[in-house]
Amino acid sequence: MNDDSELNEPSPRVTKGALTRTAIMQAAKRVIAIDGFAGMKVADVMAAVGKSPGAFYVHFKSKEALLHELLAVFQHRLRVEVNAPLRADEDPSAHLENRLRTFWRIYREDWPIATAAFQMSMADKQFARAWHNIRQQGIRGFAAVVRAAQKSGGSVGLDPELVASAVTSMIEYACYNWTAATGDFPDRFIDDETAIGVLSHLVLQALRGSEVPLNQ
Amino acid sequence: MNDDSELNEPSPRVTKGALTRTAIMQAAKRVIAIDGFAGMKVADVMAAVGKSPGAFYVHFKSKEALLHELLAVFQHRLRVEVNAPLRADEDPSAHLENRLRTFWRIYREDWPIATAAFQMSMADKQFARAWHNIRQQGIRGFAAVVRAAQKSGGSVGLDPELVASAVTSMIEYACYNWTAATGDFPDRFIDDETAIGVLSHLVLQALRGSEVPLNQ
Amino acid sequence: MNDDSELNEPSPRVTKGALTRTAIMQAAKRVIAIDGFAGMKVADVMAAVGKSPGAFYVHFKSKEALLHELLAVFQHRLRVEVNAPLRADEDPSAHLENRLRTFWRIYREDWPIATAAFQMSMADKQFARAWHNIRQQGIRGFAAVVRAAQKSGGSVGLDPELVASAVTSMIEYACYNWTAATGDFPDRFIDDETAIGVLSHLVLQALRGSEVPLNQ
Amino acid sequence: MNDDSELNEPSPRVTKGALTRTAIMQAAKRVIAIDGFAGMKVADVMAAVGKSPGAFYVHFKSKEALLHELLAVFQHRLRVEVNAPLRADEDPSAHLENRLRTFWRIYREDWPIATAAFQMSMADKQFARAWHNIRQQGIRGFAAVVRAAQKSGGSVGLDPELVASAVTSMIEYACYNWTAATGDFPDRFIDDETAIGVLSHLVLQALRGSEVPLNQ
DNA sequence: TATGAATGAGTGTTCATTCAT
DNA sequence: GATGAATGAACACTCATTCAT
Numbered sequence: 006m007n008d009d010s011e012l013n014e015p016s017p018r019v020t021k022g023a024l025t026r027t028a029i030m031q032a033a034k035r036v037i038a039i040d041g042f043a044g045m046k047v048a049d050v051m052a053a054v055g056k057s058p059g060a061f062y063v064h065f066k067s068k069e070a071l072l073h074e075l076l077a078v079f080q081h082r083l084r085v086e087v088n089a090p091l092r093a094d095e096d097p098s099a100h101l102e103n104r105l106r107t108f109w110r111i112y113r114e115d116w117p118i119a120t121a122a123f124q125m126s127m128a129d130k131q132f133a134r135a136w137h138n139i140r141q142q143g144i145r146g147f148a149a150v151v152r153a154a155q156k157s158g159g160s161v162g163l164d165p166e167l168v169a170s171a172v173t174s175m176i177e178y179a180c181y182n183w184t185a186a187t188g189d190f191p192d193r194f195i196d197d198e199t200a201i202g203v204l205s206h207l208v209l210q211a212l213r214g215s216e217v218p219l220n221q
Numbered sequence: 222m223n224d225d226s227e228l229n230e231p232s233p234r235v236t237k238g239a240l241t242r243t244a245i246m247q248a249a250k251r252v253i254a255i256d257g258f259a260g261m262k263v264a265d266v267m268a269a270v271g272k273s274p275g276a277f278y279v280h281f282k283s284k285e286a287l288l289h290e291l292l293a294v295f296q297h298r299l300r301v302e303v304n305a306p307l308r309a310d311e312d313p314s315a316h317l318e319n320r321l322r323t324f325w326r327i328y329r330e331d332w333p334i335a336t337a338a339f340q341m342s343m344a345d346k347q348f349a350r351a352w353h354n355i356r357q358q359g360i361r362g363f364a365a366v367v368r369a370a371q372k373s374g375g376s377v378g379l380d381p382e383l384v385a386s387a388v389t390s391m392i393e394y395a396c397y398n399w400t401a402a403t404g405d406f407p408d409r410f411i412d413d414e415t416a417i418g419v420l421s422h423l424v425l426q427a428l429r430g431s432e433v434p435l436n437q
Numbered sequence: 438m439n440d441d442s443e444l445n446e447p448s449p450r451v452t453k454g455a456l457t458r459t460a461i462m463q464a465a466k467r468v469i470a471i472d473g474f475a476g477m478k479v480a481d482v483m484a485a486v487g488k489s490p491g492a493f494y495v496h497f498k499s500k501e502a503l504l505h506e507l508l509a510v511f512q513h514r515l516r517v518e519v520n521a522p523l524r525a526d527e528d529p530s531a532h533l534e535n536r537l538r539t540f541w542r543i544y545r546e547d548w549p550i551a552t553a554a555f556q557m558s559m560a561d562k563q564f565a566r567a568w569h570n571i572r573q574q575g576i577r578g579f580a581a582v583v584r585a586a587q588k589s590g591g592s593v594g595l596d597p598e599l600v601a602s603a604v605t606s607m608i609e610y611a612c613y614n615w616t617a618a619t620g621d622f623p624d625r626f627i628d629d630e631t632a633i634g635v636l637s638h639l640v641l642q643a644l645r646g647s648e649v650p651l652n653q
Numbered sequence: 654m655n656d657d658s659e660l661n662e663p664s665p666r667v668t669k670g671a672l673t674r675t676a677i678m679q680a681a682k683r684v685i686a687i688d689g690f691a692g693m694k695v696a697d698v699m700a701a702v703g704k705s706p707g708a709f710y711v712h713f714k715s716k717e718a719l720l721h722e723l724l725a726v727f728q729h730r731l732r733v734e735v736n737a738p739l740r741a742d743e744d745p746s747a748h749l750e751n752r753l754r755t756f757w758r759i760y761r762e763d764w765p766i767a768t769a770a771f772q773m774s775m776a777d778k779q780f781a782r783a784w785h786n787i788r789q790q791g792i793r794g795f796a797a798v799v800r801a802a803q804k805s806g807g808s809v810g811l812d813p814e815l816v817a818s819a820v821t822s823m824i825e826y827a828c829y830n831w832t833a834a835t836g837d838f839p840d841r842f843i844d845d846e847t848a849i850g851v852l853s854h855l856v857l858q859a860l861r862g863s864e865v866p867l868n869q
Numbered sequence: 870t871a872t873g874a875a876t877g878a879g880t881g882t883t884c885a886t887t888c889a890t
Numbered sequence: 891g892a893t894g895a896a897t898g899a900a901c902a903c904t905c906a907t908t909c910a911t
Contacts, residue, residue: 022895041343043259047881057897062882064895124340126403127257133403140398140405160422167419170405174398175391182356182390187342187349189356189386203383206376211427238870263906273872275908280870284906454891473775475691479885489893491887496891500885556772558835559689565835572830572837592854599851602837606830607823614788614822619774619781621788621818635815638808643859670874695902705876710903712874876908880901887897 026064028054030078033071034117038185042072042121072125073135075118080139082111088146097157101150101212102205105176108143109201112180120181144169154212172208179204242280244270246294249287250333254401258288258337288341289351291334296355298327304362313373317366317428318421321392324359325417328396336397360385370428388424395420458496460486462510465503466549470617474504474553504557505567507550512571514543520578529589533582533644534637537608540575541633544612552613576601586644604640611636674712676702678726681719682765686833690720690769720773721783723766728787730759736794745805749798749860750853753824756791757849760828768829792817802860820856827852 032053036045047068048058065071086107092100112119122139125132147169155161160168182188183195248269252261263284264274281287303323308316328335338355341348363385371377376384398404399411464485468477479500480490497503518539524532544551554571557564579601587593592600614620615627680701684693695716696706713719734755740748760767770787773780795817803809808816830836831843 020895025895039343041259041340043257043340044344046879056895058881059883059898060896062884068881120343124257124259127255127336127401128260137403137405137407144405160426163419163422164415166406167399167411167415168423170398171391171395171419171423174394175387178390178394179387182386183383185343187353189353189360190382191353195383199380199383203379203387206379207384207387207427210376210429211423213426213429241870262904272870274906275873276871278907452891457891471775473691473772475689475772476776478883488891490885491894492892494886552775556689556691559687559768559833560692569835569837569839576837592858595851595854596847598838599831599843599847600855602830603823603827603851603855606826607819610822610826611819614818615815617775619785621785621792622814623785627815631812631815635811635819638811639816639819639859642808642861643855645858668874673874694900704874706902707877707904708875710905716902872909872911874909874911876906878906879904881904882902883900885897885899888893888895890893890895 022064025054025056025060029061029064029071030075033075034115037117037121042124045121069125069129069131072118072121072132075115076122076132076135076139079111079115079118079122080135080142082115083108083139084142086111087143097150097153098209101209102201104146104150105205105208106201108173108176109180109197109204112177113184113197116181116184119177140170140173143173147172151212159212168212172211175207176204238280241270241272241276245277245280245287246291249291250331253333253337258340261337285341285345285347288334288337288348291331292338292348292351292355295327295331295334296351296358298331299324299355300358302327304358313366313369314425317424318417320362320366321421321424322417324389324392325396325413325420328393329400329413332397332400335393356386356389359389363388367428375428384428388427391423392420454496457486457488457492461493461496461503462507465507466547469549469553474556477553501557501561501563504550504553504564507547508554508564508567508571511543511547511550511554512567512574514547515540515571516574518543520574529582529585530641533641534633536578536582537637537640538633540605540608541612541629541636544609545616545629548613548616551609572602572605575605579604583644591644600644604643607639608636670712673702673704673708677709677712677719678723681723682763685765685769690772693769717773717777717779720766720769720780723763724770724780724783724787727759727763727766727770728783728790730763731756731787732790734759735791745798745801746857749857750849752794752798753853753856754849756821756824757828757845757852760825761832761845764829764832767825788818788821791821795820799860807860816860820859823855824852 029050032050033045036050036053040046040049045068047061051058051061054060061071065074087104089104089107095103119139122132122136126136127133144166148165151160151163151165151168151172155163155165179200183190183200245266248266249261252266252269256262256265261284263277267274267277277287281290303320305320305323335355338348338352342352343349360382364381367376367379367381367384367388371379371381395416399406399416461482464482465477468482468485472478472481477500479493483490483493486492493503497506519536521536521539551571554564554568558568559565576598580597583592583595583597583600583604587595587597611632615622615632677698680698681693684698684701688694688697693716695709699706699709702708709719713722735752737752737755743751767787770780770784774784775781792814796813799808799811799813799816799820803811803813827848831838831848
């Protein structure tokens with residue numbers, strides 16, 4: 006019945022405009038990855054989408070508005086996927102690794118957005134706030150884990166906020182440096198498991214309890 | 222009288238031009254810290270120096286040339302000060318902490334240069350190479366330490382280059398996030414000892430040997 | 438049934454299209470009153486009508502064509518209503534006041550059209566001609582009255598065309614300045630009788646015969 | 654002494670930049686007279702000055718800022734020259750005519766500025782305020798004259814503000830219509846004395862005391 | 870060395886208009 | 891008749907860089 010019409014028509018929710026909109030967001034991510042946000046030209050993005058420059062403004066109010074939307078999606082993904090609460094039956098180490106794994110996966114895909122926000126946050130108050138919120142969201146989540154670790158004797162005496170900030174900094178920036186073409190290993194592909202393995206090892210070790218000296 | 226003033230003046234090699242040159246470099250760092258390198262306007266820098274825009278080109282061939290020079294100085298400092306070799310009588314932990322301390326000190330002062338290079342490395346091959354070299358220099362140094370730690374049973378099985386990349390990423394980006402006005406803690410001043418304390422703790426723990434689970 | 442609905446509908450000539458057409462013209466007038474003709478966006482007008490931008494071009498060939506049509510209606514009203522000839526039994530003063538009253542009433546309603554034409558006449562030859570014709574129509578009518586007044590000893594020696602041009606200028610521009618939101622008295626509502634009273638007094642006095650000095 | 658240097662050098666106050674600045678303002682007036690302010694292209698103005706488009710922004714922050722400056726000069730001229738107070742020994746009629754004569758002279762030269770301000774005042778709050786102030790300045794001056802005339806029995810019972818508004822409207826708009834290429838008499842040159850003669854006659858008559866009917 | 874006016878290529882954005890649906 | 895996404899020409903404005911003084 007209604008099924009028929011659904012089969013025959015494009016899904017009613019996916020209008021032509023929404024498709025273009027999504028295409029622009031994807032293309033923008035690719036262009037930002039290569040040129041940075043400041044270097045991203047609206048015309049280039051639209052050329053990548055196969056549309057005229059003016060069409061951009063049918064879907065976004067400005068270049069900045071596009072980045073704000075990309076950031077909103079990015080932040081939403083992080084909130085929903087990364088900040089899943091610790092389940093009762095979950096091993097803290099496993100929880101942390103899961104969190105880190107999700108973090109990695111999202112950043113791996115969206116680091117151009119993060120980089121763009123980082124760049125813009127230096128010169129623009131609005132982006133400074135937006136980016137700050139995103140970082141804080143991640144930091145709060147990790148800080149909770151750090152506090153839990155401290156109850157078990159880990160990282161005793163350290164400020165959980167600072168530790169969380171340092172840890173998210175490591176993951177975030179390492180993701181860029183291991184993923185981007187202009188990163189630390191341009192001639193080498195680092196697969197997800199290797200990356201997550203190294204990062205989660207480092208983080209878990211860093212948060213552990215006992216204080217065995219490095220060389221003994 | 223005039224003799225006195227001559228005696229008080231800097232050595233004959235420090236000409237008026239060289240002073241302006243240095244002043245430009247300092248001012249540029251301040252402007253980059255606020256606006257980023259892309260947002261840095263030659264005219265603003267020169268205004269901060271109290272000179273006309275045209276005077277910039279007496280001292281630097283271009284805006285990019287200025288950044289290349291800033292980077293050269295930055296890299297030189299890192300090479301000379303951070304990468305001091307491990308002395309025979311030095312405790313590896315202490316060595317690492319010293320290295321980290323120096324790293325921190327230099328970054329704390331020059332992070333605008335690092336940020337500028339990072340940003341430019343995305344769009345410009347020359348800067349990509351220059352910035353890559355600087356990162357590699359740091360990574361090589363830390364990788365050596367990691368290898369030493371592994372001989373003592375730390376971080377066994379992990380790729381020392383990746384570990385070193387992750388660690389330098391943490392320090393570098395944490396330094397930005399704890400120092401810059403648009404960083405993670407805009408309302409809080411984080412003093413050097415606190416910062417170095419947290420970072421060295423995390424790094425030392427991360428590179429240690431035993432593998433005690435987080436929660437037990 | 439269908440018969441009924443046909444009976445209830447407007448006359449067959451007033452199609453849906455004609456209604457939209459009229460609605461567009463009314464909405465345009467309102468938008469021009471706020472933004473001017475140059476600032477009038479087709480999309481805004483159509484939004485005010487509750488239709489899509491594209492629908493505009495079903496009814497008008499272009500933005501300019503719309504203004505030309507508005508002008509044609511405006512001119513027609515002026516011709517038919519203002520330029521009624523002096524009847525034999527009519528008092529010249531009363532005739533002038535009647536003319537002025539009608540003039541005022543039309544301008545009060547349609548000044549956005551006049552303003553638009555005025556603005557466009559500066560840059561566009563077509564509108565320059567159209568607007569010139571409308572002004573001339575008014576000037577000719579007033580000039581006839583001036584000539585009549587001169588036969589009675591009023592404004593002797595003055596060029597009737599210039600006098601008529603000055604008088605219509607006064608009425609036209611005063612109407613704008615007393616009516617528009619950005620006019621001379623934004624905080625005050627000037628009712629028709631007051632306005633017509635002042636204007637007709639001034640015009641009648643100005644066209645009178647005797648030359649009593651101002652201060653005696 | 655110093656005289657010598659003044660003779661040999663360009664006057665110290667008239668720098669190269671100030672000359673260009675003035676040239677731009679003059680050229681802008683000419684372009685606005687032809688195209689209107691909305692139609693005025695910065696590039697055209699600069700071409701008329703014989704400089705590159707970018708040079709405009711050395712002297713003015715924006716197109717709007719240029720108009721604001723033109724308006725400031727215009728308003729200053731009106732304030733200083735038109736609104737000279739009535740001297741004790743001056744005949745009120747002569748005073749009014751002098752006032753009108755100056756008004757005319759300034760408008761004759763600067764009507765493009767007035768027209769531009771009028772156009773912009775419809776869409777822009779800043780210009781609405783600026784233009785309103787200028788009009789009010791003129792209206793206040795004329796209103797004082799009207800009040801004086803009323804004491805001698807002229808225009809009794811009429812609101813002086815409205816009368817003044819109407820009179821300035823007449824002069825202002827008549828000046829445009831008799832001066833601009835797209836005015837009422839494109840094929841005819843109206844010299845200053847004729848114009849002033851007609852206008853002052855009309856105004857003086859309009860403000861007189863006795864109320865002789867038009868036709869008798 | 871320094872000035873500062875001038876350059877001119879480059880880009881974000883607007884909006885009247887078109888057209889497939 | 892109506893839709894609304896798309897077009898594309900146009901234009902204000904920026905800023906690194908140059909150069910006559």
